[in-house]
Amino acid sequence: FISSMTMFMSGLGANFEFDLKKIIALSTLSQLGLMMGILALGSFELAFFHLLTHALFKALLFMCAGNIIHSLSNCQDIRYMGSLIVYMPLTCAIFNICNFSLCGLPFMSGFYSKDLVVEVMSMSYLNVFIYLIYYVSIGLTVCYSFRLSYYSLTGSFNFISLNSLMEEVGFMLKGMMGLIFLVIIMGSVLSWMVFPSPYFICLPVMFKLMALLMIMAGMFIGYSLAKMSISGFLVSLNN
Template sequence: LLLIGCMTMFMAGLGANFEFDLSSIIALSTLSQLGLMMSILSMGYNILAFFHLLTHALFSALLFMCAGSMIHNLKDSQDIRFMGSIVNFMPLTSVCFNVSSLSLCGMPFLAGFYSKDLILEVVCLSWINFLIFFLYFISTGLTASYSFRLFYYSMMGDNNFYPSYFFNDKSYFISFGMVCLLFVSVFGGGFLSWL
């Protein structure tokens, strides 16, 4: 189970680095995190796996909500090659999307840091072979790689969508939900670590 979880984590991260569909990248990131949870569960750390499940749910909900808002505003286009300079048109969605993506990477003091750093610390202190050890750290690097690739394609560069189309953060209900989930993604990991 440990090897299957690590290979799932590695292959999902590798596949997400070569994908151009926004929802597929986020789905593969969730699959990668599920592989991480299953692999740490197979090592006997069930509370740590549940802790990562909870922290992953916090920032993953925000990530899916931001992606849905971006896809809705781009007339259901999910190709990230069309999503240049979204930060100029949808600043709130861009901030929330980048914070949740950084939390997925394990940026210090965001929600994903508290569980992912603890998992990597447990892996470093466990008696496991080098294959599993390297799969954990390469998969973590692949997570950072596809997260920054997603940031580059969607936030930087020129807008490659229809030049006459204007899109913005027009839904107040989605914006309110994103702001609430943003605070949970920033502070939720610290609160959960006290439990």
């Protein structure tokens, strides 16, 4: 119960947060809640597997966020960001892939662990409240990830109209480019290494499609939240 409420509250908090680091930190807290929840169900190997895959893409997500914040002179407000894909294409591409992995998009490393966690949870004998909280938390994860991508990668750049923003090909970017391959392929590799025998999942079609439906619903709600006209009294620096 505590782990499910941790997931839900941190996911809900991240959806209304404008600080880039806080959103990623709340996302980490949400995933820790998921790990503790699956640990409470007795699946120790599965919790460890999710910990490993999550460590990969979350470390890379923090590196991308650090690179963006450094380039914007320590500005962490995502409302000042926009069109970063034009100025920092490699960093933003890696950032987006990590976000997709966090959402549990098929065939990313996060998909292999997260989908398995949800299916094992669906096979357990739990009450409806826990099912509901888990699935809503998955939707919230996709929601804040999509909102973060929308704010930082699209729209107009709101920081300084006269700028020399660019990404430097240094140690940071080289490390990120090396780690991105692990984010893409290590989900399947770790699933072969961690589990001696594959999990047997027997679920109705509706339960199998539930995670995918929540991902799609989360994308729609995240897009709707990002398009809302509430700016939080932001004064653009373009004026």
